Amino acid sequence: xxxxxxxxxxxxxxxxxxxxxxxxxxxxxxxxxxxxxxxxxxxxxxxxxxxxxxxxxxxxxxxxxxxxxxxxxxxxxxxxxxxxxxxxxxxxxxxxxxxxxxxxxxxxxxxxxxxxxxxxxxxxxxxxxxxxxxxxxxxxxxxxxxxxxxxxxxxxxxxxxxxxxxxxxxxxxxxxxxxxxxxxxxxxxx
Numbered sequence: 696x697x698x699x700x701x702x703x704x705x706x707x708x709x710x711x712x713x714x715x716x717x718x719x720x721x722x723x724x725x726x727x728x729x730x731x732x733x734x735x736x737x738x739x740x741x742x743x744x745x746x747x748x749x750x751x752x753x754x755x756x757x758x759x760x761x762x763x764x765x766x767x768x769x770x771x772x773x774x775x776x777x778x779x780x781x782x783x784x785x786x787x788x789x790x791x792x793x794x795x796x797x798x799x800x801x802x803x804x805x806x807x808x809x810x811x812x813x814x815x816x817x818x819x820x821x822x823x824x825x826x827x828x829x830x831x832x833x834x835x836x837x838x839x840x841x842x843x844x845x846x847x848x849x850x851x852x853x854x855x856x857x858x859x860x861x862x863x864x865x866x867x868x869x870x871x872x873x874x875x876x877x878x879x880x881x882x883x884x885x
Contacts, residue, residue: 700847700854702750702840703802707861710841713834724831727824732817735765737788741795741825742832743775748799749836752843752880753873758832790816791825798829799836841865842873 705713717724727733739762746754755776762772771783780792794813798805814822844854845866854862 698852700844700852700857702843702854703837704841704844704854704857705837705861705865706856707858709837710865713830713837717831717834720827723823723827727827730821730824732821733824733828736762736767737791738828739765739767740775740780740784740788741791741828743772744778744780744792744795745799745829745832746836747776747778748796749833749840751836751839753839753876754832754835756876756880794825795829798826799833803833838869839873842869 728738739758742754742758743762746758759772759776762775763769768783771780774780774783775792778796781789784792790813794805794809797809810822810826813825816822817825841862842865844857845862847854848857848859848862853859
């Protein structure tokens with residue numbers, strides 16, 4: 696039985712699509728960050744839940760620190776990383792956190808009814824901003840995982856349906872940013 700690096704990663708096409716989406720939505724990203732209904736703590740919770748599903752060690756380390764600095768307790772962060780957020784989250788946050796978890800678990804194949812419920816609960820604009828935050832962190836998660844996929848390949852565990860050339864180029868382009876973080880994320884690797 697073969698073992699594989701089992702986290703979601705970018706393909707070249709997916710990276711281009713996601714980059715294009717984020718660049719073309721810079722204004723929407725900025726608006727989402729200014730949405731007073733969301734706030735820093737709520738956004739960190741959303742990002743932490745998506746990261747918990749996708750398992751990016753770099754994003755786990757960074758967003759756990761950001762969550763605590765935004766006022767979320769360490770216990771609550773640990774609960775979110777274990778997808779046990781129901782006890783700590785406000786009623787206003789639960790639908791978004793459930794949507795974020797569903798989005799990540801289905802690898803973007805969200806049930807239309809879930810999106811409808813999100814819009815019904817938060818309204819069109821705030822729901823759109825929540826989805827934008829989820830797309831942003833999903834991008835970051837896949838970037839970190841793709842970087843790690845190359846390291847894993849060097850250790851003999853390749854990612855399924857991956858391309859060694861793409862992984863190597865991605866690794867080399869991101870190494871100046873990611874390698875200095877590796878000592879900090881060591882305890883978040885699974």
